[in-house]
Amino acid sequence: MISRAFYPHRTCVGETIVFDGEQGHHFARVLRVRVGEEISVAANGEPFLGIVEDVDGKAGLVRVRITSAIEPHETATKVFLVQGLAKGDKVETVIQKCTEVGAAGFAIIGATRSVVRLSPDKADAKLERWRKIALEAASQSQRDIPPTVHYFENANTLKPWLAELQPDAILFLDEDERALGLRNALQRYPRVDSPRTFVVVVGPEGGWDDKERSHWVEAFGALRISLGPRILRTETAGAVGVAAVLYEYGELGG
Amino acid sequence: MISRAFYPHRTCVGETIVFDGEQGHHFARVLRVRVGEEISVAANGEPFLGIVEDVDGKAGLVRVRITSAIEPHETATKVFLVQGLAKGDKVETVIQKCTEVGAAGFAIIGATRSVVRLSPDKADAKLERWRKIALEAASQSQRDIPPTVHYFENANTLKPWLAELQPDAILFLDEDERALGLRNALQRYPRVDSPRTFVVVVGPEGGWDDKERSHWVEAFGALRISLGPRILRTETAGAVGVAAVLYEYGELGG
Numbered sequence: 001m002i003s004r005a006f007y008p009h010r011t012c013v014g015e016t017i018v019f020d021g022e023q024g025h026h027f028a029r030v031l032r033v034r035v036g037e038e039i040s041v042a043a044n045g046e047p048f049l050g051i052v053e054d055v056d057g058k059a060g061l062v063r064v065r066i067t068s069a070i071e072p073h074e075t076a077t078k079v080f081l082v083q084g085l086a087k088g089d090k091v092e093t094v095i096q097k098c099t100e101v102g103a104a105g106f107a108i109i110g111a112t113r114s115v116v117r118l119s120p121d122k123a124d125a126k127l128e129r130w131r132k133i134a135l136e137a138a139s140q141s142q143r144d145i146p147p148t149v150h151y152f153e154n155a156n157t158l159k160p161w162l163a164e165l166q167p168d169a170i171l172f173l174d175e176d177e178r179a180l181g182l183r184n185a186l187q188r189y190p191r192v193d194s195p196r197t198f199v200v201v202v203g204p205e206g207g208w209d210d211k212e213r214s215h216w217v218e219a220f221g222a223l224r225i226s227l228g229p230r231i232l233r234t235e236t237a238g239a240v241g242v243a244a245v246l247y248e249y250g251e252l253g254g
Numbered sequence: 255m256i257s258r259a260f261y262p263h264r265t266c267v268g269e270t271i272v273f274d275g276e277q278g279h280h281f282a283r284v285l286r287v288r289v290g291e292e293i294s295v296a297a298n299g300e301p302f303l304g305i306v307e308d309v310d311g312k313a314g315l316v317r318v319r320i321t322s323a324i325e326p327h328e329t330a331t332k333v334f335l336v337q338g339l340a341k342g343d344k345v346e347t348v349i350q351k352c353t354e355v356g357a358a359g360f361a362i363i364g365a366t367r368s369v370v371r372l373s374p375d376k377a378d379a380k381l382e383r384w385r386k387i388a389l390e391a392a393s394q395s396q397r398d399i400p401p402t403v404h405y406f407e408n409a410n411t412l413k414p415w416l417a418e419l420q421p422d423a424i425l426f427l428d429e430d431e432r433a434l435g436l437r438n439a440l441q442r443y444p445r446v447d448s449p450r451t452f453v454v455v456v457g458p459e460g461g462w463d464d465k466e467r468s469h470w471v472e473a474f475g476a477l478r479i480s481l482g483p484r485i486l487r488t489e490t491a492g493a494v495g496v497a498a499v500l501y502e503y504g505e506l507g508g
Contacts, residue, residue, distance in 0.1 A: 073483040100490050102482070141484045181507025226507030228500075229327040230395045232354050236493065240355055243494040244501040246482075252498060253435025253480030 002031055003139040005064070006146065007043040016053065016065045017043070025060035032057075039064055042144045047073055074144045076195035077249040078104040080165060081238045082158070084111035084204035085118065090235045091126075092133050094202075095149065097239040099137035102246050104197075105148035106134070109158055113206035118151070127151050155215055162220060165197055170222035171245070172201040173237055174213065177224040182241070185223055186248045196249065200241040205234050256285055257393040259318070260400065261297040270307065270319045271297070279314035286311075293318055296398045301327055328398045330449035331503040332358040334419060335492045336412070338365035338458035339372070344489045345380075346387050348456075349403065351493040353391035356500050358451075359402035360388070363412055367460035372405070381405050409469055416474060419451055424476035425499070426455040427491055428467065431478040436495070439477050440502045450503065454495040459488050 005027055011017050019027055027033050037052045041064060050064040081103050083094050091108055098106070108130065110118065118126060130149045138146035152158035162170075168189050171182065189196055201222060208216070216222040232240060246252050259281055265271050273281055281287050291306045295318060304318040335357050337348050345362055352360070362384065364372065372380060384403045392400035406412035416424075422443050425436065443450055455476060462470070470476040486494060500506050 071483060075482075097490050100484060100486050101494055102484055141486065143484060177507075181504065183501055183504055183506065184508055228329075228356070228505060228507040229325060230354060230356055230397060232395065236351050236354050239490065239493060240497040240506070243497050244506060247437055247498040247501055250435065250437055251482060252437065252494070253431075253482040254438050 002033065002037075002039060004040045004042055004047075004142050005062075006135070006139065007041055009044055010046070011041075011043040011048065011066050013048070013066050013068060016063060017041070017050075019062040019064065020060065024062050027062045028055050028057050028060045033062060040070070040142060041066065045074070045145045047071070047142075047144045072144055073142050075102045075104070075246055075249075075251040077246060077251050078195065078197045079242045079245045080105045080107065080167070080197070080199045081242060082107045082109055082199060082201040083238055084109060084202060084208070084234065085114040085116055086204045086234050087115045090205075091130060093235045094238045095130050095133050095147075096137045098242050099134050099143065099147050100141040101239055101242050102143075102251060103147050103238075103242050105150070106130070107150045107152055107158055107161055109152045110154050111204045112209045112212055114204045115206075123151050155212065155220075162199065165199065167199045168196045170199045170201060170216070170220055171225045171241065172213075172216050172222035173203075173227055173241055174224040175207060175226075175231055177226040179226070180223065181226050181228070182244055183248070185225055186245065191249060198245050200238065200245065202234055202237045202241065256287065256291075256293060258294045258296055258396050259316075260389070260393065261295055263298055264300070265295075265297040265302065265320050267302070267320050267322060270317060271295070271304075273316040273318065274314065278316050281316045282309050282311050282314045287316060294324070294396060295320065299328075299399045301325070301396075301398045326398055327396050329356045329358070329500055329503075329505040331500060331505050332449065332451040333496045333499045334359045334361065334421070334451070334453045335496060336361045336363055336453060336455040337492055338363060338456060338462070338488065339368040339370055340458045340488050341369045344459075345384060347489045348492045349384055349387050349401075350391045352496050353388050353397065353401050354395040355493055355496050356397075356505060357401050357492075357496050359404075360384070361404045361406055361412055361415055363406045364408050365458045366463045366466055368458045369460075377405050409466065409474075416453065419453065421453045422450045424453045424455060424470070424474055425479045425495065426467075426470050426476035427457075427481055427495055428478040429461065429480075429485055431480040434477065434479055436479050436481060436498055437502070439479055440499065445503060452499050454492065454499065456488060456491045456495065
């Protein structure tokens with residue numbers, strides 16, 4: 001199965017839809033889909049299979065007839081990742097991997113110990129790049145909805161995002177914490193009918209400083225969480241945290 | 255805390271030990287530890303803290319006085335990863351990430367759909383490189399015991415390794431499986447006093463072919479396992495599988 005195409009409108013079985021713009025270009029010219037090929041499509045968050053009916057390589061247009069609806073690939077439990085800004089392409093790796101695992105969205109946040117600083121211009125360019133990576137990873141991993149990606153200069157500017165999410169818990173991964181492991185923490189949030197929302201928080205390479213740590217705990221009510229005595233790199237911790245939460249709620253295949 | 259030094263013999267609090275060879279060189283000349291600095295040491299699999307008493311940069315010697323024993327960083331539940339040989343540096347990424355997460359060892363295995371083929375010479379060189387990466391990742395993540403790394407040409411030559419491990423279950427991650435999720439599979443192996451051993455099996459980029467799949471199930475008694483409807487890359491699946499198993503048995507911080 002080739003990567004999934006994202007269509008911004010609703011559709012239904014029997015309808016024919018046309019991909020143009022970036023998606024059309026990508027499928028017609030980069031992936032070079034062929035007439036008669038089966039393709040998976042997420043239309044406005046709903047997954048379908050379709051058959052390619054026409055490809056115009058020059059114009060970057062692909063016409064697809066929708067043949068069947070398929071099971072949803074999104075998790076009911078929503079896990080968002082707050083990732084402290086890290087250097088190099090680490091944030092890109094985090095977004096790619098966690099999108100595959102099933103993260104619902106990302107907030108990249110400047111931290112006291114972040115080695116990189118982003119000027120507003122640079123932040124805009126980075127954000128565009130990160131969103132592209134989230135879209136590509138969502139396509140490759142057959143997600144129905146590409147994760148959202150936001151950038152915040154610090155925890156204060158992130159506050160409205162957090163307020164809107166209203167998570168059941170903010171799981172602040174902390175290598176100095178020993179008392180509360182992730183599994184014990186999640187036992188406080190048993191499975192219920194209405195799906196839960198969690199935020200997993202991972203620091204930059206150097207971790208959070210004491211002031212940031214207190215802010216998350218006192219102002220945001222975050223739980224300081226241990227993932228055990230082994231030290232995870234910043235680019236590994238997010239995927240492990242997101243995977244463990246989704247596992248707990250039966251979202252990794254039940 | 256700087257990376258952990260591995261000492262091949264037993265030691266105890268009060269003793270003074272000397273690192274020479276590669277470890278001595280690494281700590282004296284690359285990490286440039288200083289006299290009086292605290293350092294963590296795993297001696298024959300047991301973790302300690304120590305104080306650097308002397309550094310000879312030229313000779314690559316570091317003398318450390320052992321000051322205290324610390325809690326073990328190894329998991330009681332052992333999870334081994336079988337990784338289908340993948341191209342580029344993907345196997346290196348897998349070994350690095352899964353070592354951080356806590357994998358006990360790795361078997362890299364040639365698969366029908368592996369794009370790369372390793373001649374015996376090349377396999378030896380690769381194996382040396384993979385073991386170095388496991389050692390470095392074990393040092394950085396503060397493991398007590400660096401994971402083992404083996405290479406097998408195919409599932410037949412891997413058989414004795416598997417026989418020696420006697421795992422409770424072989425968890426064969428399979429994107430074509432929908433019935434049995436990892437969490438439901440692990441419910442068959444409740445926590446008991448004697449720690450359990452699992453093998454997680456991940457295919458190369460193109461997955462396993464039908465013959466390999468049957469071989470794992472019929473000859474080795476592997477369970478075909480789903481991690482859900484989202485498609486994980488080969489370099490992501492191992493870390494997710496290992497993390498989820500360790501999470502289930504309370505090894506990610508309890």
